[in-house]
Structure formats: C-alpha cells, structure tokens
Amino acid sequence: MESDYTPRQVAELLERDEIELIDVRRPNEHQAGRIAGDRHVELSELSAQAHTIGRDKPVVFYCRSGARSAMAAEAFLGAGYDAHNMVGGLLDWDAEGLPLEPADGYVADS
Numbered sequence: 420m421e422s423d424y425t426p427r428q429v430a431e432l433l434e435r436d437e438i439e440l441i442d443v444r445r446p447n448e449h450q451a452g453r454i455a456g457d458r459h460v461e462l463s464e465l466s467a468q469a470h471t472i473g474r475d476k477p478v479v480f481y482c483r484s485g486a487r488s489a490m491a492a493e494a495f496l497g498a499g500y501d502a503h504n505m506v507g508g509l510l511d512w513d514a515e516g517l518p519l520e521p522a523d524g525y526v527a528d529s
Contacts, residue, residue, distance in 0.1 A: 424505055438479045440458065443487050444529065452526055453519065453520050479502075481505040482509070482529075483527070485506050
C-alpha cells in the first residue's frame, strides 16, 4: 500500500510527535516488547475503540510482521482516517536496531 511507512520513517515521525502509533497485537505480545510512545488497542477491540482515536494527526498501526496492522490501516482508511501501516512490523523495527521498551524487550511470537 502506498500509505505504508518503514520502521525508520515511523521512528522519525514519532520522535517529532507527528503520528499516533497503535499496536494491534495481543496483550502478551505488547508486554514482551513494544515501541515507546505507542498505544495498545488489540485488533479485536479496534472497531469498539475507533471513537477514541483522534483524527488530528495520521494514525500508524503496527503488529509483529505487518499483516494484522495492514488490515487495521485499510479499515481506518475506508472510514476516512489518515491511516498507515508500518511495513514489516516489529520484526523489521527490531532488525533495524530501533529501540524496544522495556530495555530487555523482545518481539514475541504471535
């Protein structure tokens, strides 16, 4: 999708506070390792939580590999949001050496 962002682009946008970053993985995955400054809304809860997601800045979804978050981004794009997917998910984020939270965080199996 042309509205996809690479992990490095997401890191830069997040640092400048220009996006809302949402992790759509399961709670155990989020606890194992996540991107600092994200918000956790499990994929199955997204539609119920949509009203809590602002439209004032782009929203970027991420998951482990980019598949679940791609579905989320597509759905939110269809609902009129400026929505994006982080390509490659947390696996690519970690592979690029970008930081995880907590300090000993890791990418959990889904």
